Amino acid sequence: MTNHVVLFEPLMPANTGNIARSCAGTNTVLHLIEPLGFQLDNKHMKRAGLDYWDEVNVVMHDDLPSFMATLKADDKLFLISKFASKSYTDVNYEDTNKNYYFLFGKETTGLPETFMKEHAELALRIPMSNHIRAFNLSNSVAIVLFEALRQQKFTGMELAHRYEHDKLKD
Numbered sequence: 001m002t003n004h005v006v007l008f009e010p011l012m013p014a015n016t017g018n019i020a021r022s023c024a025g026t027n028t029v030l031h032l033i034e035p036l037g038f039q040l041d042n043k044h045m046k047r048a049g050l051d052y053w054d055e056v057n058v059v060m061h062d063d064l065p066s067f068m069a070t071l072k073a074d075d076k077l078f079l080i081s082k083f084a085s086k087s088y089t090d091v092n093y094e095d096t097n098k099n100y101y102f103l104f105g106k107e108t109t110g111l112p113e114t115f116m117k118e119h120a121e122l123a124l125r126i127p128m129s130n131h132i133r134a135f136n137l138s139n140s141v142a143i144v145l146f147e148a149l150r151q152q153k154f155t156g157m158e159l160a161h162r163y164e165h166d167k168l169k170d
């Protein structure tokens, strides 16, 4: 079982850097669908991802159809979009034999409308008030990813760690 975060044409390097850091910390594969709005060596992206960029398994895709062509019959794909009427919490992500792919839209225009309509049954919303247009992309990734990880009982992650200088222990 693996979790996959898929970013459709991300524009802002700091968002992708933050998401790369979250992926490194959760053993999640990061897929980037081109074109990107920045160079992968952008200093803002590197800074947001700090020293963690080398720890992330990054897979590049030329475009959305190329990414879709890599999916296997058993893979579970979800479109993460405010336009969905089903909540991301109303899905079971527990099956540890499956690959879960969470596809997020670009910061300005989200996912393409025709693609959304073709796969409407796969769309999931993060509940939100009407005071904002949408959540930030990297926050949206963290919200959905950690619900999947919670249901998977944080498999492969450390629930506790003994640090050399530990603020809670001697």
Ligand SMILES: C[S@@+](CC[C@H](N)C(=O)[O-])C[C@H]1O[C@@H](n2cnc3c(N)ncnc32)[C@H](O)[C@@H]1O
Residues within 6 Å of the ligand: 080, 081, 082, 083, 103, 104, 105, 106, 107, 108, 109, 110, 111, 124, 125, 126, 127, 128, 133, 134, 135, 136, 137, 140
């Ligand atoms: C800044 S939002 C883009 C908003 C854009 N106007 C749109 O049409 O989706 C960037 C991405 O974050 C995710 N996102 C933000 N808020 C969300 C919400 N309430 N529910 C689900 N996804 C959300 C989506 O993947 C979205 O494409």
